[in-house]
Amino acid sequence: MTAATVGVGAVDPSDPAAFRLWREEILRYGDMDAYGHVNNVAIAQFCEGGRVAFERCGDLQRENPVLGLSLAKVTIEFRAEAHFPGIVRVGTRILGFGRSSCRLVQGLFQDGRCIATSEAVSVCFDTVARKAVPYPEACKVRALKLAGP
Numbered sequence: 001m002t003a004a005t006v007g008v009g010a011v012d013p014s015d016p017a018a019f020r021l022w023r024e025e026i027l028r029y030g031d032m033d034a035y036g037h038v039n040n041v042a043i044a045q046f047c048e049g050g051r052v053a054f055e056r057c058g059d060l061q062r063e064n065p066v067l068g069l070s071l072a073k074v075t076i077e078f079r080a081e082a083h084f085p086g087i088v089r090v091g092t093r094i095l096g097f098g099r100s101s102c103r104l105v106q107g108l109f110q111d112g113r114c115i116a117t118s119e120a121v122s123v124c125f126d127t128v129a130r131k132a133v134p135y136p137e138a139c140k141v142r143a144l145k146l147a148g149p
Helices: 040-058 137-147
Strands: 021-026 067-078 087-097 101-110 113-126
Touching: 021 040, 040 067, 040 087, 040 101, 040 113, 040 137, 087 137, 101 137
Parallel strands: none
Antiparallel strands: 021 087, 067 113, 087 101, 101 113
16 A cells, blocks of 8 residues: 555544554643533644654654645544543554645544544645645655554
8 A cells, every 4th residue: 555545444543542643731820611521622732743753753854944834724623521630642554645735634632531523634835836736655664653553
């Protein structure tokens, strides 16, 4: 199977075993809402932190410094409350690649319990020309080693 044809298979993002790439987020008092649980905006930021860690580890810009990833779509499913203080572990995994896009799934966990899952599509784009470009094959291969199936 080539990098361009990676398939999803059956991925359960609520299972920590589905992930190899991890990032930890330390909860702050300011992440709480009026109801005493971690706010949905903080959860979205934790997802973003995991995506950025993926992008930086995959080293897309090593191939071409003008390339970047731009978020095209994100969905978040809130599964359980998270509470301060603590740590949220964010697992990120590649679901597949399109011509210029990468589809990711994430699981967010506090104390071993899944608090949220997310799916996102990021598009490889030329930051000078301001347009989508094909995702480089070498970057796909590196990314799969970090966060592939």
